[in-house]
Amino acid sequence: MSDLIERAADILAKAKYTVALTGAGISVESGIPPFRGKGGLWEKIDPMKYAHIDAFLEDPETVWDVLIKNMKMVLDKARPNPAHTSLVDLERLGLLKTVITQNVDGLHQVAGNQDVIEFHGNFAWQRCQTCDQVIATADVDLTHIPPHCSCGGILRPDCIFFGEMIPPEALHRSQQVSAACDVMLVIGTSAMVQPAATMPFIAKDNGAVVVEINPEPTPLTNHISNLPLLGDAGTVLPRLVAAVEQRRDAS
Structure with a gap:
């Protein structure tokens, strides 16, 4: 795991446009x-x-x-946990541009992320x-x-309830930023719920490196993810951000 985190940090530190796709797994440690x-x-x-x-x-x-x-x-x-605040840290470093979330808890905004696309609205x-x-x-x-x-x-x-449409603007912007990014962080999502699950494929098809952070393998792990970091987001993300900051300080 340490080697994979170091490799992911090397890629993130040089990234020009990072996007995060988050699912329910990022908020489990917030009690949701x-x-x-x-x-x-x-x-x-x-x-x-x-x-x-x-x-x-x-x-x-x-x-x-x-x-x-x-x-x-x-x-x-519910309050933001270290995974949420780590994404804010990546934004502060100028690396993370946008968060696409399937969650309705609003914790990304509470933590401080500025550009959050909410696929399913906000509770x-x-x-x-x-x-x-x-x-x-x-x-x-x-x-x-x-x-x-x-x-x-x-x-x-x-x-959004079952039976309702994803907001067209959320879908359109998600597709745009997924196609534009050079790194996509996939965090705490089963990657099985459409249309959000297509975003890593769009990113990969357009040349992005896909870094997956999940406690267990998903359908992405062996086919789409370049670097699968298996573990809880609240543990893995702070380690990843710390490694990125070390590289920034050394440069």
């Missing part, structure tokens, strides 16, 4: 369980029953009670179904479920 995989939320509840837009429109009270209320309680307490905000007013999730009163806007409309998370 993943949706998929072992121990994931979808093992406990049926996403088609509670996380599909049709389910919300048909019975918002149940979806709020089973899914959204519990997500709010978890995310209200930090609730949007009124009737008047389109946006309200901070932290300010939503759960005394009555589902919570309502001041206009009387029902609030919904400002993120």
